[in-house]
Amino acid sequence: MNFFRVIKGKNAWIFSGMIILTLFSIVMSITFGPATITSNDIFQCVVNECASPMHDMVIWQIRIPRVLVGLVAGMGLACAGAILQNVTRNPLADPYLFGIISGAGLGATIATLILSEEQMLALPLAAFLGALFSVIIVFGIATLLRNMNHLLLTGVAVSFMLGSISHFILYLGDPFATNRVIFWLMGSLTRVEMFHFYLISIMVLLTLVTIFAFHRQIDALLLGDESAASLGVNVDKLRIILLALCAAVTATIVAYCGGIGFVGLMIPHIVRQLVGVTTMPLIVGSALIGGCFLVWVDVLARSALSSVEIPIGIITSAIGSIFFLAIMYRTRKTG
């Protein structure tokens, strides 16, 4: 019986480390940016009153919302990736493979053409609807094919289809609108507000609660559909619930933060090495590490170049693509 205590103890240490890292990342990341803010300034602002109105504004109005949105967006994307990989038993699955990003892109493209400059607040909503539209199409086609295993392949196909429609509209449309859509698709946390944090938090919380409820069923899927069904799991229903949940959380994040790719692919792989492959530790670990990762990528995005911010999606995609190749290399070596 010692084994259980050892594992429990080992995982307890790892999770404690992750929680400390997350808290440290939240506090420290607030200090990075064009305006100089020290950890003392943050401490003073939180415990007492800020030293100056400038500190008050930068910390409460700009940095904290940004860091918190980065945190929950990272959590949501990493959790969605982890669920998707376990549910489809595909280590290369990523929430963006549903065609969500191209769906959101199409929504944003149409919105830029229809809406005036003042109505651009509706862009996230249009992107969300576009993402949802793409998910519904992907699900519809996979259902028609009667094969949920083809869901990701369907996602890739739909992604190309919606992408080409967007490009066609942009090609015919206004060059300024094109710029706006392209920059938005690159992903950024520059314009986020506390409201976005609350909204994304609700979706992430909903995802976590659902996963905690169904963690045994998801674990059972790891041995195959047939085996899971023999354990009393309604495989098709469970898969649809979880995929819809992943799609909803990703679509919400994409709507407010733009295209931030590869977080959902990378983070679960790292976490599996640390805490194992079963759903509960994987999801909790992915949420914590995913949150930290995006917080620090955003720090890099806003402080790497002094004159300009780098879109966050460019950095995650650059890191992610190298990671993707590394996984394939590793699989080649071990397989």
Added chain:
Amino acid sequence: MSTLLAVESVSWAVEQQKILNNLSFDVCRGDIIGIIGPNGAGKTSLLKCLLNQYKNWQGSIKLKHKNIRQYKPHELAQTFALVVQKSPPIFDLKVYDVVRMGLLPYKTLFARDTDIDKKEIMLALDKVGLAANENKFFNTLSGGEQQRVLIAKALVQKAKILVLDEPTNHLDIFYQHQILQLIKALNITVIMTIHDLNLAAQYCNRLLLLNKGNLVSNSSVNDVLTPELLTKVFGLPCYRDDAQHSDIPRVYFSPAPDESITHMSNLSTNNIGQLS
């Protein structure tokens, strides 16, 4: 022995093609039933119907006098445990994690493992002789060990009927006997599909012989493994050897080339001739 499972007139078809045709048989407590027959006979399909994994089968399957369609999925999972491993898991599941899955039919949403659950998992691993391997990765075990882990999962599932699909596939002779001995020693009802007729003769107390979806014979090993029946079903001359020191019959097939084989061999010789 009391009847545990009563199968009556079960048929199953895919797009009007009959895969199972009007099968009827009973399964009694403690039976070890081997389902034998050539490829495409409907062996695995029959298992799937018994587990209610196909929705459109016809007829009646009664478990303890109640139609299996009236059971909830978790109730069926408390009765039937399926031991099958078609492809290795993608991710590095530990042996303990695999056996732990057997708890699923007894757990409500959000339920955590208790100390009793952990003891049960260890006890099951101990029964299959793998207590020292709980921390190993499932994928790194040999085929025989993987089968034993899956049987341990079935034990945690506290199933009354163990359902196995080709449990000896890809195993060497030592592991084939080890797995079947283990299954026999568990003293529970077993239904398994099996290709090796002599292994089936050695470990099963009843055989169902299927051919093209029909139940050709349902009887004791001695009555099913007859040269006449097997020759007819497998399409090869079959001989039976009743060893004097044992009451278990042994059968073997003579690969005498029939017309179709001679024809195929002529074809391939001609092709080679043309190529050269």
